[in-house]
Amino acid sequence: MDQGQGQGPRLRRPAPAGTLIWVLLALLGFTLVVQLRSNDSDDGLAGARQEDLVRILSDLEAQDSRLLAEIQGLEQSKQQLTSGVAGKEAAREEAERRSQELGLLAGTVPGRGPGLDITLRDVGASHVLNSVQELRGAGGEVMQLNGANGVSVRVVASSFFVDAAGGGIIADGEQLAGPFHLLVVGPPGTMSTALQIPGGVVAQAKSAGGSVTMDSRSLVEVTAVRKAAALRYARPVS
Incomplete structure (x- = not known):
């Protein structure tokens, strides 16, 4: 039984x-x-x-x-x-x-939300850096930079950008070919206005022979992630 x-x-x-x-x-x-x-x-x-x-x-x-x-x-x-x-x-x-x-914020998990899909053509590292800084000041919270060569980099507070030999840029040690797509989660209207202020990112890129175009989206998905850094010396204060 x-x-x-x-x-x-x-x-x-x-x-x-x-x-x-x-x-x-x-x-x-x-x-x-x-x-x-x-x-x-x-x-x-x-x-x-x-x-x-x-x-x-x-x-x-x-x-x-x-x-x-x-x-x-x-x-x-x-x-x-x-x-x-x-x-x-x-x-x-x-x-x-x-x-x-x-x-x-640290870039260790994916993020999504309303934001902008920004295309940067014929620009250098300084224009990408100015775009990132302007977007942060306008409320951009999560960002990802995609290169035409298929390389993606999660943009965080410590990210750096330099011009690469032979064209393109190096972002956080990764070489990206243009044109670049900058995905950013944040208030689309505020960020779009910030990039288009007189003498701002759009104007600077245009004067240098490049262009910056923006597409407002209700959902932007940031999928690139970074590995969490292992701290060797720092400890929280109890």
């Missing part, structure tokens, strides 16, 4: 804190019932004096008050334990959210 037959659904085991509270409540209730039955069954009560009966009743009322106070204290402890768990859960969720945000 299959040992699994005839068995009902398994009950979930209560949390240790909840189990302790309910056990204590049960013991307190049992103690009260036993005390009441003991007093009810006492043959001496029938012939006890009025003063003795008053004293016994007073003791029972005092004991009842103490038990009620202990029950209330246990209920408060249960609420505190519950709120403590909720607080820890909220803290864990906040830590995960902050971790994701830091991962986006």
Whole structure:
């Protein structure tokens, strides 16, 4: 016969804190019932004096008050334990959210959101750098630079750009051929305006014989990621 037959659904085991509270409540209730039955069954009560009966009743009322106070204290402890768990859960969720945000800033996780797809033609490293800086000032949060040769680089705070011998640029040690596509997640209108201010990125590229065109998108996907750097010396301050 299959040992699994005839068995009902398994009950979930209560949390240790909840189990302790309910056990204590049960013991307190049992103690009260036993005390009441003991007093009810006492043959001496029938012939006890009025003063003795008053004293016994007073003791029972005092004991009842103490038990009620202990029950209330246990209920408060249960609420505190519950709120403590909720607080820890909220803290864990906040830590995960902050971790994701830091991962986006460090370039270790992909990102997506509204933004711009910018094409830069016949420009040098200085124009790419100016574009990145202008976009950051206008609210650009996550960026990726793609070269015509299929090389992609995640742009972060430490990124650098230099002109490469024979054409193209070197971004963070990777050589990219033009034209370049700069994907950036941020407020499209604000960033587009920032690039087109008089004497700004678009004007500078045009005067140098290049061009900068922008395509506003409701969803820009930044897929290039970087490996997290292993710190050798720095430690957080406790």
